[in-house]
Amino acid sequence: MQFIRLGSNRVKRIAACAAVGVAMALTSAGMTVNAQPSATPTLAVPDFTQVVEQTEGSVVNIRTTESVPVRRSPMGPGPSDPYEMFRWFFGPDFMPPGMPGPRQRNAPTPPEQERTVPRGVGSGFIISSDGYILTNNHVVAKSNGIFVTLTSGKEYKAKVIGTDPRTDVALIKIDAQGLTPLPIGDSTKLKKGQWVLAIGSPFGLDSTVTAGIVSAINRDTGDYLPFIQTDVAVNPGNSGGPLINLAGQVVGVNSQIISQSGGFMGISLAIPIDEAMRVVDQLKAHGKVTRGRIGVQIGSVSEDVAKAIGLESAKGAMVSNVEPNGPAAQAGVRSGDVITRFDGKQISQMSDLPRIVGGTKPGSRVPMDVWRKGKTITLQVKVGEMPSADEAGAGQGEQPKAEAADALGLKVIEVSDTVREKLDIKGGVQVAQVEEPAAAAGLAPGDIIITINDVDITSPAQYAKVVAGLSPSRAAALLVIRGDQSQWVTITPRK
Incomplete structure (x- = not known):
């Protein structure tokens, strides 16, 4: 690093010019400065106390x-046995002297027992006087008990009205x-640089207030x-809490952080409140969210591809596959088409299409512009209904129903006819979602399973029967196709 030494008079002139420039910039931004000529200009930092006083009482702590x-004995399925270690050395029928009868090797296994343990802590906020609370889906998912604590200290047991994993929104009461x-x-009126507050329970510390500015809007993370x-500053426990503007209004729901350490590193993400409330309206009315679908798999349009096919710019969603007999197929969409507008709304990037289609009422017939062979063609498509979040991926186009x-x-x-023709296979199933133990084995969505052990897979129904017959005590071998390569993967089924 280099340092430049300046004369004292020159430094004073530069400092005076800088002070005038700062004062002009702050004045144009609606901020105030100390106007006394003999004083150093100072920034009038917003006073957040009034906003906090108005809003803090409506933010709740959620524990699940x-x-x-x-946990049973590590040496067997039954209750803890002080002589189990001896049986490991001397055989399963070993009994100490004076103990009656041999050990029953085939005694029935006692039923599995469960206990309730704390799961996690999150935040939420009240959206109606009769007890409706908005939070994140991941705060309440997979829990058997939800407990809400108000700032007064009073605790309530909550029930789930509905959840939407796609948007990570949950409505409880x-x-x-x-x-x-x-x-x-x-x-929609948020601007970069605008002051906002977050109130929540990071690390279980109730009613914690942090402040900052809007760094970006419409940030696309693939969700x-x-x-x-x-x-x-948003940390674990802030999830589900409100993002509040200086007018004391909720503008977002704190949902994610981008971090390499698991803690705050300067970037946090919030769900826009407009989108969250649209989900809430459906959850309150129906307990679930209904979205539209057209049955396509899509990809982004690169600059090179745009030039090659005559598009003015790299915008739109490239159709890579069309679901047979789906809404798009019935409307005449083909693989290779670029969808540029849907229901009058421009598709600037690939991720715009699932969002716009998802917000369209199923059963609606809407116009859709596609770029094909150097010109725009307008098609009429009847929007279908999207399966639940567990049945299809949101960011890469819609998929048929998954079990x-x-x-x-x-x-x-089911593997589409187009993919089967491309890979020259007759059967197989396509992976839509991966959990343990398959995740540990390296499987990923999009992989195609064509054989399990020595059985060729022909359909999802036949695949389910084969998997149901697998033993949890023995690893199964799966022949998997990924891209243009195939490999064997072993997975031990869970009980």
């Missing part, structure tokens, strides 16, 4: 519990009246929604 199996809801703002990016996760930790779907 879950059921876990009771407590049996209470006369609560003070937070006013809902307009997240179903564009996020609000801020530099507000529930099986003993291998997989959810699979």
Whole structure:
């Protein structure tokens, strides 16, 4: 690093010019400075106390519990046995002298027992006087008990009204009246550099307030929604809490952090409140969210591809596969088309299409512009209904329905005719979602399973029967195709 030494008079002139420039910039931004000529200009930092006083009482702490199996003896399925170690050395029928009868090797295994343990801590905020609370789906998912604590210290047991894993939004309710809801703002009016606050329970520390600015809007992270990016300090436990503007209005729901350490590193993401409230309306009315689908797999349009096919710019969503007999196929969409507009809305990037289609009412017939062979063609497509979040991936186009996760930790779907023709295969199933133990074995969504052990896989139904017959005591061998390569992968089924 180099340092430049300046004369004292020159330094004074530069400092005076800089002070004038700062004062002009702050004045144009609506901020105030100390106007006394003899004083150093100072920034009038916003006073957050009034906003906090108005909103803090509507933010709640959420703790959850879950059921876990009771740990049994490490030497066997039954209860703890002080002589189990001797039997490991001397055989399963070993009994100490004076003990009656041999040990029963085939005694029935006692039923699995469970116990309730703390699961996690999160945040939420009141959106109605009769006890509706908005939070994140991941705060309440897989829990068997949800407990809400108000700032007054009073605790309630909550029930889940509905959840939406795609947007990570959950609506819960407590049996209470006369609560003070937070006013809902307009997240579409947010601007970069705007002051915002976060209130929540990071690391379980209730009613913690942090402040910062909006760093970016419409931040695309590959998820179903564009996020609000801020530099507000958000840590584990803040999830589900409100992002509040200086008018005391909720503009977002704190949901994620981008971190290499697991703690705050200067970037946090919030769900725009407009999108969250649209989800809440459906959850309150139906307990679930209904979205549209058109049955395509899509990809981004690169600059080189745009030039090659005559597009003015690299915009739109490239159709890589069309679901047979799906809404798009019936409308005449072909692989290789670039969807540039849907229902009058421009598709600037690939991720715009699932969001716009998802927000369209199923059954609607809408116009869709596609770029094909150097010109725009307008097609009429009848929007179908999207399966639940567990049945299809949101960011890469829609997929056919997937069954529930099986003993291998997989959810699979039918392989499309286009993919089968391309790979020159007759059967197989495509992986839609991966959990343990398949995740540990390296499987990923999009992989195609064509053989398990020595059985060729022909359909999802036949695959399910084969998996159901696998033994949890023996690893199964799967022949998997990824891209243009195939390999054998071994997975031990879970019980």
